[in-house]
Amino acid sequence: MPPSSSPRWFVAGDINGFFGLVVDNLSILGFIAAALVGIFGFPAEVVFARMFPGTALGVLVGNLIYTVMARRLAQRTGRDDVTAxxxxxxAPTSIGMALLVLGPAFVAFKQQGMDVAAAAIATWQLGMASLVVMGLLKFVLSFAGEAVTRLVPRAGLLGSIAGIALxxxxxxxxxxxxxxxxxxxxTLGLLLYVLVAKGRLPVKLPGVLVAFVFGTALxxxxxAMGFGAAGFAWPQATSLQVVLPWPSLGFIDGLRYTVPYLPLLLPFGLLMVVGGINVSESARAAGDDYRxxxxxxxxxFSTLVAGVCGGVAQTTPYIGQPAYKHMGARSGYTLLTGLFIGIGGMLGVVSGLVQWLPLAVLAPIIVYVALDITTQAFRATPPRHTMAMVLGFLPSVAYMLSIKVGNPAWIASDRLAALMSASDGHGLPEMAVIVALGNGFIITAMIWISAVAAMIDGRLRRASMFLxxxxxxxxxxVIHSVHPQGGIYLPWMLEGLPRQVSWQFVGAYAAxxxxxxxxSLQARPILADDVAIAD
Known part of the structure; x- marks a missing residue:
């Protein structure tokens, strides 16, 4: 077939693809806003007028690039079925940024004596700097991403993110x-009906969109009838506000705040590289050979643009490219999505929509995404490595407990300090162990899973190196930080119980x-299972 000089800009399937991709992005933006404003008491105007426009710009830039790539591939191959x-x-890292970085940082800044406005700006600068750090890491690893995937087993990469998800x-x-x-x-039940059970609806619209609209209407x-949950209130009407996300050097001021959060940010960036490699393979298998x-x-690049312009959530190619192809989408749906989210973010349309989306509707969508990520991790991991992967979930449990007990509404800060230093004579203080186990939990999970997977494969020296x-x-x-906020340090600067906790963990790995x-020095007989492993 001769190369086509002008592939069509839009086809009917692009409408379905547009709705699906827009709802995904709106749900994540909505959860970020709901978590920061509703859970942590973050000023809404900073979220909507400073964080969202730059975040939306990253979505616009990335989708425009992917639209151009799809059209070039269509022209080069002469095919009219190329899907962008x-x-x-x-979802995982954006929610992680809200719950694990931005929200706790805002609380910490206030505890340090900043007023609410100053703490909000410092948190925004931290978010910008975090995106720049992750964007630079992704840029460097773009040239070495496949080497990373060869070093760390799939169970280690997927298991660490599955722990966050679950x-x-x-x-x-x-x-x-x-x-x-x-x-x-x-809402959760309706999502499971349309997405998991593949149930039919009386209307031919994307299932996520239907659940979104139905849950909000309910x-x-x-x-309105007085049967709403406690605390129900109608959102305040807001006028559209044009906010252009101009480049800013605010991220430079935020770089110093990123140090305690590097154990979270670096794995976030690494996982996006691994995910990009996986989705490229997925698209290739579906017939679209992107480099x-x-x-x-x-x-x-889109993550860096978002960070420099005020964004706080990183972009990523979605794993569902073959699904969008099955919908009949081509390259128009990414163009429409980019324009809607990007321009809508600058004009305040996206912020207005998000303010009307209740957390009770947004949260079930995130729960479904979590279930899907965890399920995919099990499907893509070799069965012999599944127990190693499940072991990697446990540091995430410790971090969840740390989040909850670190909330002053649950346990007063002086009480928490007492719990972390109180010993019952049977080892280290329990709360100190929970906090240390949770800090750096993503990297911890990757190391644990990789080491156990290497043991299962009979590669004990490799397991020893991971340890x-x-x-x-x-x-x-970097992992098992003895600081409650997870900061890194020089080991000789620790004293007392923190020093003891740190060296006990270091000694455990070394032993x-x-x-x-x-x-590994033992002579190992060749077993029948070795043949299966080699295969």
Whole structure:
């Protein structure tokens, strides 16, 4: 077939693709706003007028690049069925930014004596700087991403994010959804019906859009009749406000705030590189042969643009490219999505929509995403490594407990300090262990899973090396930080109980690494399972 000089800009399937991709992005923006404003008391005007325009600009830039890439591929191959790579805000890391970085940082800034306005601006600058850090990491790893995937087993990469999904993206939003039980439970059930059970609806519209609209209508109908959950209130009407996300050097002021959060930010960026490689392979299998490096560089660039212009959530190519192809979408849906989210974010349209979306409707969508991510991790991981992957979920549980007990509404700060230093004579203080286990939990999960997977494969020296890396990282607080906020440090600066806790964790990794090194010296018989592993 001769190359086509003018592939069509829009086809009917682009409408379905547009609705699906827009709802995904709106739900994530909505949850960020609901979490920051509703859970942490963050000023709404900073979220909507400063954070959202730059975040939306990143979505616009990335989708425009992917639209151009799709049209060029169509022209080069002469095909009219090329589907653009969908790009949007990454659900796990965007929610992680809200719940694990921005929200706690805002609380910490206030505890340090800042007023609300100053703490909000400092948090915004931290978010900008975080995106720049992750964007630079993704840019560098775009040229070496495949080497990373060869070093860390798939179970280690997917298991660490599955732990976040199940424990933090699944459980915490489920609690928020059930604070309005009727709306939250019905919305979640409808999502499971259309997305998991593949049930039919009486209208031919995307299932997520229907659940979105139905849940929102139910929420306000119950509220109007006086049956809404406690705390129901109609959102205040807001006028459209034009906010152009001009480049800013505010991220430079925020760089110093990122240090305690690097154990979270660096894995966030790494996982997006791995995800970009996976989605490129997925699109290739569906018939669209995009160059992996181009896909990765585009998402790195859009993340950097968002960070420099005030954004706080990183972009990523979505795993569902084959699904959008099955919808009949081509390249028009990414163009429409980019324009709607990008321009709508600048004009205040997106912020206006998000303010009307109740958390009880948004949270079930995040719960479904969490379930899907966890399920996909099990499907894509070799069965022999699944127990290693489940082990990697446990540090996420520790971090969830740290979030809850660190909330002054649950436990006063002086009481928490007492719990972290109180010993019952049976080892280290329990609360100190929980906090240390939770800090740096993503990297911890990757190391644990990788080490156990190597043990399962009979590669004890490789497992020992992963544990030695863990010991070094624990020494400086990159993982198992003894600081409640998870900050890194120089080991010789610690004193008293923190020093004891730190060196105990370092010693644990070193002792197991040495033991596995000694065991590797044994002559190992060739077993039947070895043939399966080699295959």
């Amino acid at each position: 790579m969908p790009l949007g805000l990454d 424990v933090l993206m699944g459980f915490l939003p489920l609690v928020e959804a059930l604070r309005s039980p009727v709306v939250g439970f019905v 929420y306000y109908a119950l509220g 992996t490096r181009d896909i990765l560089l585009a998402e790195a 030695i890396v863990g010991a070094v990282l624990a020494l400086f607080g 197991l690494a040495a033991l596995l090194g000694l065991l």
